Amino acid sequence: MVPRMREGGRVVFMVTALAQLGIFSGDLPKVLVSDELSLQGLHIIENGFVSSVGKGTFSSYGFPPMPFAVAKAGLIAYARMMARICNNDPRQLVFAAVCPGYVRTDMTGPYAPLTPDQGAETPVYVALTDDIKRLKRHNGGLWKHLRPMKW
Numbered sequence: 001m002v003p004r005m006r007e008g009g010r011v012v013f014m015v016t017a018l019a020q021l022g023i024f025s026g027d028l029p030k031v032l033v034s035d036e037l038s039l040q041g042l043h044i045i046e047n048g049f050v051s052s053v054g055k056g057t058f059s060s061y062g063f064p065p066m067p068f069a070v071a072k073a074g075l076i077a078y079a080r081m082m083a084r085i086c087n088n089d090p091r092q093l094v095f096a097a098v099c100p101g102y103v104r105t106d107m108t109g110p111y112a113p114l115t116p117d118q119g120a121e122t123p124v125y126v127a128l129t130d131d132i133k134r135l136k137r138h139n140g141g142l143w144k145h146l147r148p149m150k151w
């Protein structure tokens with residue numbers, strides 16, 4: 001993916017704010033935000049979750065009983081990692097994890113407060129804004145409601 005990206009290229013990962021670091025316990029939150037986390041390390045964490053779910057031991061490893069949130073936390077960590085890896089790339093690449101909010105869809109049903117158009121506002125903003133300085137300041141970050149948010 002990265003070798004083929006153009007100058008100013010952006011990758012927007014769709015995630016959920018449910019994937020906050022606080023859902024993890026033990027050392028997992030520190031590991032997920034570590035500047036030392038590698039792709040191999042992230043694979044080990046994600047595969048460890050899958051394996052521990054099969055054994056029923058996921059909570060003893062610091063994982064919550066929320067596979068969707070664990071997968072999305074992996075994407076947030078990946079966005080951070082890619083931004084760090086590509087930080088000095090002259091093409092000014094941007095990686096972002098974006099939560100659209102609780103959007104009415106076939107999966108969420110009619111009670112979600114946001115329309116699909118409202119849910120699309122932040123991903124579209126991150127993908128298309130001309131404010132590259134703002135994006136680069138928060139490269140690898142988590143976004144919601146048109147703003148970066150703390151992971």
